[in-house]
Amino acid sequence: MSHTHCAIQGCKISIFNKPIGVYLHSCPVTHEMRNKWLHALRHKCAVLDWTKSRICSKHFENKYFDAQRKLKENAIPTMFPNATKSQKYDYPCKDKVDIGLNKLTQAELVNDIKNNLLRLKEPSNFDKMVSDDLKCRSDAPVEVQQWLxxxxxxxxxxxxxxxxxxxxxxxxxLQKNMEDSRTSKKTLSQNIDTYKYIVKCLQEKLVNLEEQIEILTAVESR
Structure with a gap:
């Protein structure tokens, strides 16, 4: 989930509907706190990107907020009343490779794969060992299967x-459209106020004209 929504599965809080006093908080930057978050968020997030994912205030106990309702550095999400289990990831990791991988952002993982792919040498006769439906031949060596x-x-x-x-x-x-909508609404409100003022002025002039007509009528009747 992007930075616009809470990453907890089942939580509906986003920047578009969050109540007053509820905020979307960034993930920690230290390895120590990230490991604690991984343990606390086990099965709670389908995707957890350290740079983009956000967790809303509803998942933190009051003790983790200071007087200004800012999240403390030692804050750990522990409240998940509406969370649903995610089967995609198993936290915490059980070996150093998984731990290392979970410390990387998605962008870092993609770049690492691309860089390693450039350094690796494609097996000889790779195309001949792979069928049109992208399956290896039965006699294809392990290197070909791994490369595929x-x-x-x-x-x-x-x-x-x-x-x-x-x-x-x-x-x-969407955000731009919402901002444009707010601007249009504000402009429309200003126009309505202007029209109301014009109508009021016209009504006052109408009253003055009616008074003048009454005076002229009275004078003529004499």
């Missing part, structure tokens, strides 16, 4: 990055 998986993963990552970019643009367009 790497290329599939790289292609999938590219698609995901493009999709994230599209979603980001859609959010930006």
């Amino acid at each position: 998986l790497i290329k599939k993963q790289n292609h999938l990552n590219t698609r995901l990055v493009e999709l994230l970019g599209q979603n980001k643009r859609h959010v930006e367009i």
Whole structure:
């Protein structure tokens, strides 16, 4: 989920509907706090991006806020009344590779895969070992099978990055439309006030004209 919505599964809080006093908080930057968050958020988030994901105030106890309702550095999300379990990730990680991978952002993972792909050498006769439906021949060596998986993963990552970019643009367009709507509403409100003032002035002039007509009528009747 992007920075516009709470990352907790089942939580509906976003920048578009958050109540007064509820904020979307960034993830911690230290490895120590990130590990604590990973443990606390086990099965609570489908996606947890350290740079983009946000957790709303409703998932933190009051003791984690200072007098200005700012989140303390040692704050850990522990309240999940409406959270639904996510089966995609299993926190905390059980080995150093998984721990290291979870410390990387999605962008860093994609770049790392691309860089490693550039350094690796494509197996000889790779195209001949792969069928048109992207399956390895039965006699294909392990290197060919691994290379095919790497290329599939790289292609999938590219698609995901493009999709994230599209979603980001859609959010930006939506935010701009909302801002334009607020501006239009403000302008319309100002126009209505102006029209009301004009109507009031016309009504006052009408009253004056009616009074003058009455005076003229009275004079003529004499």
